[in-house]
Amino acid sequence: MEVFLRKLVPVAMVVYLLGTIFLAAGQAADFPKRKITMLCHSSPGSPVDLMARQLAEPASKILGVPVVVETKTGGAGAVAMAYLLGQEADGHTVYAMTRSNADLFASGQIKDFTWKELAYLIRVQTDPFVLAAHPSAPFRTAKEMIDYAKKNPGKVKVGGFGSASAHHIMAIKFAKKAGIEITWVPYPGGAAAVTATLGGHVPVVHTNPATIIKHVQAGNLIPLAISAGNRIAAFPETLTYKELGVALEDYHFRGIATKKGVPDDVIKILHDAFKKAMETPDFKEYTKKNDLLPGYMNHEDFTKLFGETVEENKKIQKELGL
Amino acid sequence: MLFEACHSLLQGFSVALSLKNLWYCFIGVTVGNIVGVLPGFGPVSAVAILIPLMYGVEPVSAIILLAGIYYGAMYGGSITSILLKIPGESSSVMTAIDGYELALKGRAGPALGISAIASFVAGTLSVIFLTFFAPLLASFALSFGAPEYFSLMVMGFAAVAVLSTGDALKGGISAVLGIILATVGSDVITGIPRFHFGSIYLLDGIDFLVVAIGVFAIAEVLDNVVTKSKFGQRLSYGKWTNLLPSLNDLKVSFWPTIRATFIGFTTGVLPGAGATIASFISYATEKRVSKYPEKFGTGVMEAVAGPEAANNAATGGAMVPLLTLGIPGSNVTAVMLGALMMLGLQPGPLLFKEHPTFVWGFIASMYVGNVMLLILNIPLIGVFVQVLRLSFPIIAILVLEISLVGVYAFNNNIFDLYIMFVFGIIGFLLKKLDFPLAPMILALVLGRIFEEHCRRSLIISDGSFTIFLTRPISLTLLVVAVLVMFYPMILDFIRQHRKGKDK
Amino acid sequence: MRRGEIVCGILMMGFAVFYIYLSWEFPIGFVKRVPGSGMLPFILGITLLLLSVLYLLRSWKKAPKGEEFWAGDIKSLVICLIFYLGFIVSIRGLGFILSSFFFGLMTLRFLFKMKWPTSIFCSAAFTLILQVSFYNLLGVPLPKGLSWKILSALGLGYGG
Structure with a gap:
């Protein structure tokens, strides 16, 4: 019996592993099941809204499902984020966000959730001050x-x-x-x-x-x-600023986020799709025309950058006495 | 210069009258009109849904379409205001007050007719102003800094005082409540949220259209439910000729329309003032100059013609900073600017020089669009007044459902529905106690801008209050505000003085 | 009206005190020579307090003892409010289609005492018109909730 069990454990583990890989693969191939909603907290025509729309167009073609920009204004993004967190973590809802979201988290105005509850998929562009x-x-x-x-x-x-x-x-x-x-x-x-x-x-x-x-x-x-x-x-x-002798280089940034807990493979599909969308000629043309800088950053780096920005803002806001 | 403008305009018409652009213009004004009728769903959202369809469209056709939506919505906004007391757009809140009373008197048709005609006249006149004076007005648009806006808001509060005549104490309470509502939400100057009770939905403050729909539309239904005043009763409007404005209606509306055009256009030119404030000032002006100010609020035609003309004239004015400077003066023009940027055209100070066909084609299209809207709206009056033939229960459900969907469509938030509900009850109670509700609504709109510009001015002046008095425009506005507020007293004083002399 | 006015005056006084208390949290004086974020609220609170005291005094002395504003069909008012609140509360869970239909049906049938068939027809028609015009034509994301699940199960689900 004992021998049988000892043999069974590795077998079960292998089956389990294979199963998860298989299922995960199945899920991955399954990912965009329906339309993807891209939330935007800023009114139509604003810079982040323009980015969302320019990205949604090619991303629809790449993902094979419509990517629809939905405006959800309120609380400088708080309302849109609350809505995102209320959806299922399946990647069908994403959020076009900006550096301003970091200010919002740093200010402590949001009591119901923290910046860590979002997954920062990709940084799309930077915009100097x-x-x-x-x-x-x-x-x-x-x-x-x-x-x-x-x-x-x-x-x-x-x-x-x-x-x-x-x-x-x-x-x-x-x-x-x-x-x-x-x-x-x-x-x-x-x-x-x-x-x-x-x-x-x-x-x-x-x-x-x-x-x-x-x-x-x-x-x-x-x-x-x-x-x-x-x-x-x-x-x-x-x-x-540097040429002036002021040692400072920093940018406003815009990117795409989704809810934390979205499976890694889905994050990868989304990340790859948006990255591909950024490389289309139309998107490059828009970047150039609006004097933006291409600012690609992957999921891990972007998450780190966002966290750092929140912490830094907290410090400065404290110094300012805000 | 006059000749030059005429010449350019003719060239513009050759662009605007092409079959393709006529079609875009028609689509724009029709969509705008529909959007205006639907409460909550405003031109900003309408432009947003059309943006994806505009890839590859020529910029001039795109702006013809988008602007059509903007001024088309101003025509449509009055319809639900008059028929159901649901303000279709924020700029038609004032229309709801007297327009609805007129409808109750069986004069919905003439009210709709006057609103369409006043809109047309003011719309066209404002495009004429735009045609000939746009470049001159660019510097006017920029001459307003924080102190000037502050003084403009003081003038707005003088208008509130005019509306509160009758029972000054009740009017005062209503206005103070309005400013208190305006203090909810993030304070722009310090970034600190106030009175939001930890709710993220209150960070942006309480939206005044939501409050207006609550205290007007919902409170009206509740009132009728409790008094059973109109149960089973249908409003009649008699013969079909009663659908059209009478000669007298046209006569009394003439001067209000002209005055409102000037008020609306100048207010529209100023970035950040806009159609809503224009309609308030126009209403207050008409009440001030009227021979029977006590009748305002009980259904007078001037009170429909003025605000409706003002909000249309404001749309023409709003194009001035957009075309001459590339500055968006309102949410709607900001969206239009965004759409143009998407199409690869960035409006700026050199637009007139760099893209004359674009600018003049667009201006010409606004003449065409206004004519289309008039032709579209007059026959529709007959259709819309049919709503009033429905029995009260059906109308009540209609108002409650449309208000709910409209308020939801405004921000796609369920939270706003609760705000509307609460203000429905508050509005009902205040109405029952004979509090005037208009001062509250107005103060809510003005309060936030008032406080913000006051503090901003003081930051700029390093804390010195003389900044409001040393700048000529600001000083003039403050003087006008004092005059508006104390006009009847001054008039009395002069009369008594004369009497004294005669003796 | 007298009792109504007095109650209203007291409520307003209470609100004013509460509002002053809340505004105490913010700087009321000048901060760097600019009014702090609590200054206007504080002034407003005091003003409202004074006005409501005046109102109360006036009502005490002068208001006629005639019909109170709550005279009338309060029962219908309460029913109407409960139905409408039910509509708003249930819209997320039930979705717009079902909650709108039930609201229309209940109100027409039980508040306005219309016949069953008329009530059903009218509420269904309103729901359909609003759903099609706002959701389908204008793209307003009206809450889907249970309604949508039922429609999909019946094979009638449309859109994304």
Whole structure:
């Protein structure tokens, strides 16, 4: 009996292993059973919504099922995430997210779940931050702005999206490393902040390049400095933070997430499909036209980056006293 | 310059009148009209569902379609407001107040007719303004900073005060409750959420359309249920000629429409003000200049013509910052901008120069679209008033179901349904106690922007309150606000002064 | 109206006190020379408190003792509210189709006392029209719930 059992255990284990592999393979081949819903917390036409739609189109063809963008606004993404977490962890619901989600988690406004309950599938694009000034401002270059700010602490008003947001935190980080003091003027959206600077009401705006490129071309705004590692094609003359002597390189990022607990093979299918979608000519064309940077990052690295961003934001928000 | 604009416009018509663009225009205004009729489901969502269908469409055709949805929705928004007291769009909340009362008097047809005509006149006039003054107005759109918006909101509150005449105490309570509601949600200035009781659904605050549907539509049904006032009773509208506005209706609506066009257009030009606030200011203006302000709220035609003209004129105005600067002034224009970017056209300050056919073709299409909407809407009045022939139970179910689906469609959230339900009850109680509800709704809209711009101005001025007085536009608006608020007292004072002199 | 007004005034006073208490959590004074996030709420709370006291005093003295606002068919009102709340509560689990149908049926039959066939026909028609126009034509993701499972089991499920 004992011998029989001893023989049976390995056999059972092999059967079990084979079974799971088989079943898993079956599941994998089975994965997109029906349409995939891509949630988006930002209104149609916003940068992350544009990314979601540009990605959904080729991804539908690759996965063979419709990928439908569904807008679920509210609480800067909290509502969309709560909805995602309420769905089954089968990969049929994904979420087009941004770095702003990290700010949200860091702020502690969400009590019902943590950032760890999401699976960060893939980072799709990065978008540098840019400082731009109105022509009437008492400075024309970033260097002049820093000098001016050193002489007049707190007098340089910088407008931008939100409070304790990615844009705010990046501006504070820049100011700290440059050794200056700025006053942040929060706006409910990037476009509103750009409008205020165009009107000369706030001398400097901190935003993403796509929102100001046309105004720069028309001579209504002067780009001062950019947070990317290298100069970007849209503003070839504009210095990077590093060139200014401010040791800082950082980006806004956008990507795709889903619920944690989605089987690994399904995550792989989704990741591969979106990666393939990013490599289509249409998607590349859109990236180029909107002055975005391709920012592919795989599941593991992206998860790590997101976690680090949340922790860093927590620290800065504490320092800011928010 | 005038000649130049005419010439460009003619060229624009050659684009807009091509068979393909006429078709896009027609689809746009029709979809817009339908979307406007359905409460909750607004032009933003409509544009969103059409975006995937627009790959490969020429940018000019795309914007003709999208803009058609935008101003088409303004026409449609008044229909459920007048017939069922469910505001179809946020900008037709004011229409619901007097429009519905008119419908109860059996004058739904004329109210719908006046709303369509006023919309057409204001829509067309605003496109004329857009044609000739767009580049001049670009700097006006930018001249409003935080202090100016603050003063504009103060003017808005003066309008609230005008609406609260009658019982000032009750009006005041209603308005304060409205601002209190506006404080719910994340505070933009500090990012701190307030009064959200830990709920993520309250982080963005309480949506005013949800509240408006609750306190207007749901409360109305509850009221009728409790009083059994209209059980089994059908509203009649008599002969078919009663469906059309009378000469007198047209006459009393003429000046309100013209005034509202100016109010609507200028408000529309300002990014972040928009159609809803325009309709409020127009309503208050009409009440202020009227010879019988006490009749406002009981069903007067001016109170339908004004707000409806204002919200249509605002759509024309909203195109000014979009076309001349590439700045989205409202949610809808932001979506349009996004759609254009997707099609590879990025509107900016050089749009007029770089893409004249696009700009002028689009402007020309707005003339065409407004004509289409008028032709579309007048015959539909006969169809829509048939709703009123249904018996009360059916109408009650219709209102309750449409309100629910509409509020759900607004954000796709079940939570909003509970908010609507609660405000249905609150609205019912306040109504029973004779509290005016309009001040609450208005204050809810204005409150948030008011506080935000006040604090933002003070950040910009390093805490000095003189910023509101040293800037000319801001100062002017504050003076106007004081005048609006105390106009009757000033008038009385002048009259008494004169009397004194005569003696 | 007098009792109604007094009750309302007391409720509003209570709300004002509660609201002031809540706004206490935020900075009420100036923060870096800019009003803190609690300043406006605090001012509003005090204003509401004052106004409701005035209202209460006025009602105490002047309000006529006539018909109270709760005169009328309160039973129907409560039934209507319960049915509507039931609709909202059940929409997630039952899905829009079933909960809308039941709401229409119950309200028409038991509140408005219409005949069974009319009630069934009308509620089914409304549900169908709303489902088709909002879900199918406009793509509003109305809750599916149990309704959808039943439809799929019957082979009538459509869409994704």
